[in-house]
Amino acid sequence: MKDDHTGAPRKPDQGGVPRTTPIQSATFTNPVNAEIRRAAATGIYDIRGGGAKRKVPHFDDLLFLGASISRYPLEGYREKCETSVTLGTRFAKNPIKLDIPITIAGMSFGALSGPAKEALGRGATMAGTSTTTGDGGMTEEERGHSNKLIYQYLPSRYGMNPDDLRRCDAIEIVVGQGAKPGGGGMLLGQKISDRVAMMRNLPKGIDQRSACRHPDWTGPDDLEIKILELREITNWEKPIYIKVGGARPYFDTTLAVKAGADVVVLDGMQGGTAATQDVFIENVGQPILACIREAVRALQDLDMHREVQLIVSGGIRTGADVAKAMAMGADAVAIGTAALIALGDNDPKWEAEYNALGTTAGAYDDWHEGQDPAGITTQDPELMKRFDPVEGGRRLNNYLKVMTLEAQTIARACGKNHLHNLEPEDLCALTMEAAAMAKIPLAGTDWYPGKPGTSY
Amino acid sequence: MQTFDLEAEGLRALNSALHAQAANTNQTVWEIVNPKGSHAIAVGLDAPIEVNVKGHTGYYCAGMNKQATVHVHGSAGPGTAENMMSGTVIVEGDASQYAGATGNGGTLIIKGNASSRCGISMKGIDIIVHGNIGHMSAFMAQSGNLVVCGNAGEALGDSLYEAKLFVRGSVKSLGADCIEKEMRPEHITLLEELLERGGCDAKASEFKRYGSARKLYNFNIDNAY
Numbered sequence: 001m002k003d004d005h006t007g008a009p010r011k012p013d014q015g016g017v018p019r020t021t022p023i024q025s026a027t028f029t030n031p032v033n034a035e036i037r038r039a040a041a042t043g044i045y046d047i048r049g050g051g052a053k054r055k056v057p058h059f060d061d062l063l064f065l066g067a068s069i070s071r072y073p074l075e076g077y078r079e080k081c082e083t084s085v086t087l088g089t090r091f092a093k094n095p096i097k098l099d100i101p102i103t104i105a106g107m108s109f110g111a112l113s114g115p116a117k118e119a120l121g122r123g124a125t126m127a128g129t130s131t132t133t134g135d136g137g138m139t140e141e142e143r144g145h146s147n148k149l150i151y152q153y154l155p156s157r158y159g160m161n162p163d164d165l166r167r168c169d170a171i172e173i174v175v176g177q178g179a180k181p182g183g184g185g186m187l188l189g190q191k192i193s194d195r196v197a198m199m200r201n202l203p204k205g206i207d208q209r210s211a212c213r214h215p216d217w218t219g220p221d222d223l224e225i226k227i228l229e230l231r232e233i234t235n236w237e238k239p240i241y242i243k244v245g246g247a248r249p250y251f252d253t254t255l256a257v258k259a260g261a262d263v264v265v266l267d268g269m270q271g272g273t274a275a276t277q278d279v280f281i282e283n284v285g286q287p288i289l290a291c292i293r294e295a296v297r298a299l300q301d302l303d304m305h306r307e308v309q310l311i312v313s314g315g316i317r318t319g320a321d322v323a324k325a326m327a328m329g330a331d332a333v334a335i336g337t338a339a340l341i342a343l344g345d346n347d348p349k350w351e352a353e354y355n356a357l358g359t360t361a362g363a364y365d366d367w368h369e370g371q372d373p374a375g376i377t378t379q380d381p382e383l384m385k386r387f388d389p390v391e392g393g394r395r396l397n398n399y400l401k402v403m404t405l406e407a408q409t410i411a412r413a414c415g416k417n418h419l420h421n422l423e424p425e426d427l428c429a430l431t432m433e434a435a436a437m438a439k440i441p442l443a444g445t446d447w448y449p450g451k452p453g454t455s456y
Numbered sequence: 457m458q459t460f461d462l463e464a465e466g467l468r469a470l471n472s473a474l475h476a477q478a479a480n481t482n483q484t485v486w487e488i489v490n491p492k493g494s495h496a497i498a499v500g501l502d503a504p505i506e507v508n509v510k511g512h513t514g515y516y517c518a519g520m521n522k523q524a525t526v527h528v529h530g531s532a533g534p535g536t537a538e539n540m541m542s543g544t545v546i547v548e549g550d551a552s553q554y555a556g557a558t559g560n561g562g563t564l565i566i567k568g569n570a571s572s573r574c575g576i577s578m579k580g581i582d583i584i585v586h587g588n589i590g591h592m593s594a595f596m597a598q599s600g601n602l603v604v605c606g607n608a609g610e611a612l613g614d615s616l617y618e619a620k621l622f623v624r625g626s627v628k629s630l631g632a633d634c635i636e637k638e639m640r641p642e643h644i645t646l647l648e649e650l651l652e653r654g655g656c657d658a659k660a661s662e663f664k665r666y667g668s669a670r671k672l673y674n675f676n677i678d679n680a681y
Contacts, residue, residue, distance in 0.1 A: 044675055157558040157577060160539055162500050162520040189674060201560070201579040201598045202617060206673040211596060215576040216535040216554040222515070225495045229516040229535075232471045233500030 046278040047186065049111075049367030049377065051179050051270040051314065051337060056287040058270070059321040061434030062427050063443065067415045074412040081408040082418040085332050087309045088170060088239020088262040091231070095239055095262075096148055096170055099128025100404045101332035101419055102322060104339055104396075105267075105313050106152045106172065106243070108134025110187050110196045111274030111367065112340075114141045116376045118389040119343055121145030123396025127404075132172060132334075134274075135185045135210055137199045138164040145393075150241065153230070155184060156210035158200040165234055170263075172241040173226070175214075175252075178271030178314040181245030181285045185210035186275045190370040193379040223259040231260075241265050246291040246314065253298035257308050265334065266295050268314025272337040274377070275368030288314035288325075290437040293424075296329030305329065306420075319406020326407070327422035328438060342399035343392045344374045458483050462497070463490035470497065474524075477503040493533065498526050501543070518545045521562060534571075537564045540581055553590070556583045559600065565654045572609065575602045578619055584654030594621055595631065603650050605658050613666055621666040622647050624658055630666065637667045 024030065035046065067073035074081060088095035104124050109117050111134060118141040124131045130148035133139075137159015143149055151168030153160065165171065176182060187196070189205040197204040217226045227240055242256040243265035256264045268288025273281065292312055299305040312325050313334035325333050340346075346354075348361040353373035357366065367377035375387035411419050414426045428443040429435035435448035442448060460470055470488065477483060486507045491497055495514035498507045501524040509517065512530035522541045531549030540559040547555075550568035557573070559581025566574075566583070572590035575583050580600045588606035595611075597619035607625035614631020620643070621634075630636075639647075647660040 157539060157579075160558065161541055161560065162502065162522060162539075165500075165520070203673065207675050211577065215573065215595075216516075216538045216557040222534075225515045229496040229499050229519050232467065232496045233520055235472065235475065236468070 047188070047275050047368055048278050048281070048365040049273060049275050050281070050365040051272040052282055052285075052287075054282055056269070057289050057431065057433045057437055058287060058315055059289065059324045061289070061430045062324050062438060062440060063430060064320075064323070064327075064410055064414060064426055065428055066413045071415045073415050074417060076409060076412050079412065080417055081412050082420075083404055083408065085309070085420070087241075087311075087332065090262045090304075090308055091236065091260065092170075092239040092262050093235070093237045094169075096130060098130060098148065098332070100400060101326065101407075102127075102316075102400055102403055103129050103150075103311060103332055103334045104131040105271070105334040105336035106132035106134045106150070106174070107336055107340075108136035108185075108187075108274060109139045109142065109199070110134070110136035110191060110379070112376060113378055113384045113387065114139060114195075115384055115387050115389040116340075116343060116392065117142040118145050119387070119392030119396060120339060121149070122389060122393025123339075123342075123400065124148075126393065126397035127400035129400065130169065133168075135174075135187075136196065137161075138168070139199075141389075143167065145389075152243075154210070155212060155214045156200075157215070158210070162233055165230070165238075168238065170239040170241060171230055171234070172243050172265060173223070173230075173261075174243045175223075175256075176245035176247065176267075177243065177273060178245045178267030178269050178285050178288070179273035180276045180280045181247040182212060183276055183280055183284075184212035186368065188275060188368045188370075191368065191379045196379060220255040220259050223255075227260040239263055241311070243267065245269075245271075246286040246288060249286075249291040249294040250298045253295040253310075254302065257299065257302050257304050261308060263309045263311060264295065264299075265311045265313065266291055267334075268312070270315030271313050272340075287437070288312055289434060292325060292328040292330060293437075293439045299329075306331065319403040319408075320410060322403055322407040323410040323419065323422055324427065326419050327426050328424060328440075331420065338399070339396055340376060342396050343376055344387065344395070345372070345376050347374055350374055457485045457487055459487045459489060461489050462494060463492060467494060467496060471499060474498055474501050474503075474505070474507065477501075477505050479503055479523075481505065491530070495533070498524070501526070504543075512549070521545060531568065532566075537562070537581075540564065550587070551585075556581050559583070561600075563653060569606065575600075575619070578602065582650060582653070584650055584656065586654070586656060588625070591628075592631070594619055594634075597621070601646065601650055603647065603654065603656070603663075605656050613668070615672060616666075616668040618668065620646070622650075622663045623666065624663045627664075627666070633669045633672045634666055635669045637665045639663070639665050 085101040125147040131146045132150040148169045150170045153173045187208045239262040241263040242261040244252040246268040269285035309331035311332045312330040316333045350373035370378045372378040375383040427440045429440045435442040488509045491511040493514045497517045499519040502522040504523045506525045514533040516535040518526040518537045525544045527546045532547045532551045534552040535554045537545040538557040540562040542562045546565045551566045551570045553571045555574045556564040558577045564583045566585045569587035570589045574589045574593040576595045578597045578600045584603045591609035594613045598617040604623045608627045610628045611631035613634030
C-alpha cells in the first residue's frame with residue numbers, strides 16, 4: 001500500500017487508525033545528518049575545494065534592459081565594441097594592457113599540476129589576457145607560456161624570491177580570498193610531492209597549512225611601507241594589485257587604495273579555493289553581487305574609479321556575468337573555477353571514476369586529495385598524463401573568446417562601443433534581495449531597498 | 457668608496473644606483489649617510505657589494521638581499537633582511553619585529569636584541585642574535601638556524617617545521633609543537649661554525665637546542681575516511 005500523497009510505503013493501519021506520513025526535517029536534512037555522522041566517525045571537519053555551493057543572490061538575478069527608442073543600439077559584428085583594459089595606470093612604469101577584461105585568477109602549482117598551469121598560460125596568452133601564480137611560487141611552465149603573468153605575494157611566501165619578482169608582469173599582494181576571508185591556505189599531504197615540497201621548502205607528505213596573516217606587516221600603514229619596498233625592489237615598474245575577499249568591500253577597497261594599490265582584486269564567496277574547511281567556504285564572506293557596488297563607491301569617494309582598476313571574481317561563468325560585473329563598475333573580472341571546467345575539470349566523461357570516488361561529475365570537490373580523474377588538480381604523475389596542456393590551452397582560449405563575444409553582444413545591444421561604457425542604468429533586478437545588494441532598481445520600478453530619499 | 461647622502465638624493469636614486477651594480481662592479485664599497493630611519497634602504501640588491509648604512513634604518517632594510525653585505529651601523533626597523541636569499545646583513549644595534557622573516561638563505565647577524573617574531577617563517581636563513589629575542593620568534597619556521605646568545609621570549613618556535621633553534625639563556629615558554637632536543641655532536645659542530653660566523657663570544661656547549669615535535673605535521677584523524 002502506498003501513501004496517497006508521497007507515494008511512500010505505508011504501514012498497515014492499526015485498528016483502522018491512519019498513520020502519519022514520515023516527514024523529513026527541513027532543519028535536519030539528510031545531507032546535514034550525513035555530515036553529523038561523518039564528523040562523529042572521523043573527528044575532523046570536512047575539507048574540500050571550490051567555492052560556496054549554497055544558493056545566493058547572483059548575476060542571474062540581474063537583467064539588461066537593452067536599447068529601444070531612448071537608447072540607440074550598435075550593429076552586432078559590424079560596429080566596434082572594444083574590450084581592452086589597461087591595469088596599473090596609477091603608479092607603475094609598465095601598466096598591463098589586456099585584449100579582453102577576463103583574467104585568470106591565482107591558482108597554485110601544487111593545487112594544480114604543472115601541465116594544468118601550462119594550459120592556463122597557453123589559453124590566456126592566445127586570448128590576450130593574463131594568468132596568476134598562487135601559493136607555491138612561480139613555475140617555468142607558467143612563466144614560459146604566459147605572456148602576462150601576475151605573481152602573487154602571499155602570507156606563506158612559499159617560493160617567493162626577488163628574481164621571480166623581477167620577471168613577473170605585476171605583483172598581487174593577497175590579503176584574502178572570497179572562499180575564506182580571514183583564512184590561510186591548505187594543501188594536504190597527498191599533494192606534497194617532491195617537487196612541491198622543494199618549492200615550498202617543507203617536508204614531503206605533511207598536511208601543510210599556510211598562514212592567514214602576512215609575517216612582516218600588520219594593518220594598512222605597514223602595508224603601505226611593504227608596497228614601497230616591493231616597488232623599490234622592482235624599480236617601480238610593476239603594477240601592484242591587492243586582493244581581498246568579499247568581507248567589507250567599502251573599507252577594504254578604501255584602505256587598499258590608501259596603501260598605494262594600482263589595482264584592487266575583489267573576490268566573492270563563490271570564488272574557489274584548492275582546499276579549506278567546508279564550514280568556512282559556506283559561512284564566511286559575502287556574495288560578489290553584494291560587494292561590487294560598495295567597492296566602486298569607495299573608489300568614487302576617493303575619486304579613483306578607473307584610475308585604480310577593480311577586478312572582480314567569484315562565480316563568473318558567462319559573458320553575461322562579465323557584462324553585468326562591468327556594468328556595476330568593475331574594470332575586469334577574473335575566473336578560476338570556470339577556467340578549470342573549461343580545461344576539463346568535472347567533465348561527465350569521467351563519470352565512472354567520479355562514482356568510484358563516491359561523487360558525481362559536477363559535484364567533485366575533493367581537489368585536495370589529489371585523485372582528480374581529469375588530471376588537473378593532482379600531482380599524481382599517472383593522472384597528470386591524462387591532461388594535454390595544448391588541448392587544454394585551446395579549450396580555454398575558445399571559452400574566453402565565447403565569453404568576450406557574449407559580453408560584446410550585450411554591450412552592443414545596450415548601445416555601448418566599449419564594455420567599460422556599460423553602466424548600472426543598463427540593468428534591472430529580478431528580486432528584492434538582488435536589488436538591495438546591487439543597488440539596481442527592481443524590474444518594473446525605479447526603486448531598490450535602501451535607495452536614498454525613499455522611506456524603505 | 458662611494459658615499460651616498462640619502463637625505464639629499466632620495467631613496468629611489470639610492471636603490472637604482474645599487475641595483476645598477478653588476479657582479480664585476482668596481483664600486484664594491486658604499487657608504488650611506490643620513491639614513492634617518494628611512495624605509496626600504498638597500499632592498500633587492502643582487503651584486504657582491506658592501507653597503508654600510510651610517511645610522512638607523514626603518515622597515516625592510518636589505519629586504520630580499522642577494523649576494524650583498526649590508527651593515528647597519530645603528531638599529532634597524534621591522535622586517536630587516538626579510539626574505540633574504542644570500543649574502544650577509546649585520547645590525548650593530550637592536551632589530552625590531554620580524555627580523556629575517558621568510559629568509560631563504562644568507563646570514564643575519566644582530567649584535568643587540570631582536571624584537572618579536574624574529575625568524576618568522578624562515579626558510580633556510582641563518583640568524584644569529586647576540587642579545588635576546590622577543591615573543592613568537594621562529595613562528596612556523598621551516599628551515600635554517602636561529603642562534604640566540606641571550607634569552608628567548610614567550611612561545612618560541614610555535615608551529616615549527618624543520619628549523620633548528622639554539623638558545624643559550626632562558627626560554628620564557630615554548631610554542632605549540634616546539635620541544636627541547638638533544639645536542640648531538642653534529643649540532644655542536646654546526647653551532648660552533650655559526651657562533652664563529654656571527655662573531656659571538658659564546659661556547660656551543662652552553663646552548664640548548666629546540667626543534668619540532670612534528671605532531672602538527674598531519675591532521676589528527678580518529679578514523680580516516
